[in-house]
Amino acid sequence: MPDKKPTIPDMFKPEDFTLSEPPPPVLYKYMVADRVKDVLDGGMVRFTHLLDTNDSFEVRKTFRQFAGPRFMEIMKSAALAKMTPDYIEQQIQKKLAEAGLNIPSTLVRELLQQKHGMSIEEFMRSQMGSLIEMFSGGLNLAKSPEEFLTEIGSILLCFSLSERYDIPAMWAHYGGNHTGFVVAFDTDHAWFESDKNPAESKLQKIKYLDDQNDELFDDLQAAFSSKATDWAYEREWRINCAMKQVEKTINLGANKIHLRSFPPETVTSVIVGAKASNETVERIRDVLKRKYRHARLQRTIPQRMTGTFVLKDI
Template identity: 30%
Template sequence: MQSPSESDASSQTTPPRLFKYLHSDRIDVLEACKICFSSSLNLNDPFELKPPVRLYESDESMWAMVDELLPALIEETLAELPPPFRNQATKRQIESRARAQLLSKDNGFLKILKELTPALHSRFNQVMENRVGILCLTEKPDDILMWAHYACSHEGFVIEFDPESVFFNQRRSAKDEFRHLRPVKYSNVRPSLIFDNADMKAMLTKSEHWSYEREWRMMVDLNDATTVLSVHEKTYHLFEFPSSCIKSVILGARMPQAIRAKFLELIGENSMLAHVSCYQASTDDVLFKLNIDPT
């Protein structure tokens, strides 16, 4: 099986194959064709979906917005005054007082924004935790660390998905930032989520420590889950997917024989999985690498 590990996750072109590492006890993903989209509370990265929050990209953009809104506010104020006071001198006075108020250190616009930001940040984090689910996939089926971390120390398995499946492209409009696959970027700097533009890079950026994962992700509204489970005080949201988007299954190099037999039986006897190829991972005799061969 050819590894796609040389493809570039920074490209917007979706790779021809994407993979999900799983523990061996998650055979239910194959049996029920339901997969978990995780809340950030259940992910191992404490920075996940918790970007710094800013209302405006810069002071310049903030004041540009003020300058855009101020003329209309001044005209509204003038319209409320008696006719004799509706003149240019009064208009200049109103504008001068408005700008002085906005710049006031005690109760000006900047002070109000500064006070609002922590509350806004807290509320944003709460909404992200409760509403946004992430499915994390990777370009690499043969990464030794990911087999160790996410596939039960090589006792688990990997599912190969077809990124072209309609399941991975459920956008409701051209501007929909959710319900389709996106590449994750890696950086040492945490990008801010800025409310005065539609840039989603803060939701798609992780520390460079995670760059070996070469992740692609799909975000959804957890309220759309097919099934919701509570296990050990954690909540898991399962989403049904068509079996046709599974291309292959790779069994781990340390998968116990009894569990391996169960997987082979399921793939061999379930008509919904008749198209699925099955591979076996094994350790190379010379190099620190995994070989992935047909079973």
């Protein structure tokens, strides 16, 4: 089976990039106990600007230049695919019509053959390399990777989830030291579907690396959906969005909280931490009875001799 040809994403809609394999069937969001009212009862989750996440180096220089050999290869391949005999014939006819010339295209081809010693197809291909190289140089001069990535970081927001519910460091850092809870989301739900293609997911897998790539198209996932390897334990996936997709903003002065609603059907279960209080458990149980009757309520039980958790329905 032939390799899938690389495609160039729409730079103006980075929230729609497709940069990774399909997500696992369930992803998890760790939360502190205070979020029961806001998230479960309120039915909204927070989307955070990339520049405002808890990673000081969330937005960093992941590639040295926009356009290099890889970019030129992609552009050349795209141009060659476009340059079919029918397309070239259409362009000749178009130019003749614009010039008001009523002559056969075969005559034009013969004249070009005499002038350049090659067919029009060969001539266009011979000029392609220099044109793409000139365009690539202009692209690198137009904006630096630092400027571009900072701009993306200021306009793009994300909602982060994890592949696993049983990561001790995640419970410690995001789950109130096991007193909070985890919401399990069904990634097959339409809420996660791409707006452009329902067969694809909006979820993007985070790649973990510390090095820079030479150019943007060496690894698009590394360029736009990556973090340093120190964060690899999070096993993170994300939905990205633009401000126009935010439904509610809470203004806290210097800080702003941007919220979007999610359908109750996306939630498959709520998992409370091993140290969650009876009050937290009962608050969650009440919300599930009212708004998420299909969802299970479970608790993590640490298995200290094996360093694992098991889930118990409660």
